[in-house]
Amino acid sequence: MAKSDDGIRILQGLLVFGNVVIGMCGIALTAECIFFVSDPHGLYPLLEATENDDIYAAAWIGIFVGFALFALSILGIVAVIKSNRTLLLVYIILMLITYAFEMASCITAATQRDFLTPNLFLKQMLERYNKSEADNNNDKWMTEGVTKTWDKLMLQNQCCGVHGASDWQDYTSAFRRTHSDADYPWPRNCCIMNAQGSPINLDGCKLGVPGYYNSNGCYDAISGPMNTHAWGVAWFGFAILCWTFFVLLGTMFYWSRVEY
């Protein structure tokens, strides 16, 4: 009896340790998802205009799941130390529900990341940037969001278009309908600006002289943060779930060995 008591004690210790790790990871997940939802790069309007912002939904779920994991890990520690069958069963059921939600969040984040291709952003930019006529209020809101975001993006990241400044020449666009090609081969924010916010050489910018305009594309500036966001939610969540899997299996085994 002493030997299996030792074995049970070891299992208890492992389960407590496992729950401590789950608790800490839950806090980390909450913090990470709050960071993503706060949108430090200001790219949310672009996603909103694709009408498919599930990556943000995945991050929101992550916030609540992280908190739930923390609370449940405390419950788990108490339940394991007290060896209370009821508490352990409650813990297992609630953990499985949280597991399901986190699974949904991970899969959503990973799937949505595949949806965000360069062509998607190119088409959106050409059709919405500086669009003058709006179909309805929602359309107007999305157009304003896209225009402001692109203006900020081109200014801060010293870039133009998705693949490059030639995007504005290779395709027709809403911008082209209101700004003639001779006056604006590309938007004004593609010009290199001085400290006061005006182009250092407008003619040089219109001619396309290297050094007076940005010829490189902005896709890296968009996909970098989006990738970090999606992989952060998806793969960190996946790691937590793998660990939780073993802790839950151990807890189920422990439950079946506790005398009622």
Add this chain to the structure above:
Amino acid sequence: LLTADGIPTLVAPVLASSSLGGQKTTSTFVLDQPRCVFTNVSKDTVIWLVVADPSAVPDFNNSLEPGGPGREFQQFLNSTFAYMTLNTTVLNYPCPKNPGDITVLRVGSETHCAKDKKRPTCNGPLPGPGPYQVKFLALNGSKPVAQTAWSEPITLRTAQPSGNIPVPGSGHSAGMIALTSILSILFAILLAGLVAMLLWGSDASSGSSTFSKPEAVTVRRYNTHHVYDQPAARL
């Protein structure tokens, strides 16, 4: 090489360097200035740029007045097939040019006079992708004194409709497929474990490896008979 009106024909105009992003747009193009080309003309000669549809090149008449009937920019490709613009004196093309200077002419840059019939020599945006051929013509007063050869045909860029950009349905990356399948399998195992636990875990009393909850077990000592209270034996 002398032409029918007896004036020399010099080297043809060329497009500016392709390192310029705006060398050709959908309605403008950029030429190199004719530096060190018109070397034998008097200082008050005016150099004009002639832009023509290739159909007007073979029998182009150098003596027609710039901006006059048959040469209005606003009617280009409607009723006229050549126009003249960007006039400047030969002093503005000094020779030799400073190395490092960008000496170019942007054809099509003036949008404000594009519809103004009072400006028939406007350097307005070109009405279509072309092709176009250009040459420089030196006029002294109204008499042509020198010209360059016609350039190669210049075709401008054409913009594709943005609606044609293919946005394919999301192809699934390998990472996402791996993540989904592994998580599904793990969840399935957990559910199976829960079912097994509920069905067979309840008869735990039969196993010898079960353990009891630590309870406080007290053994109370009690005396079965009061041997100590008996009075001393009455013997």
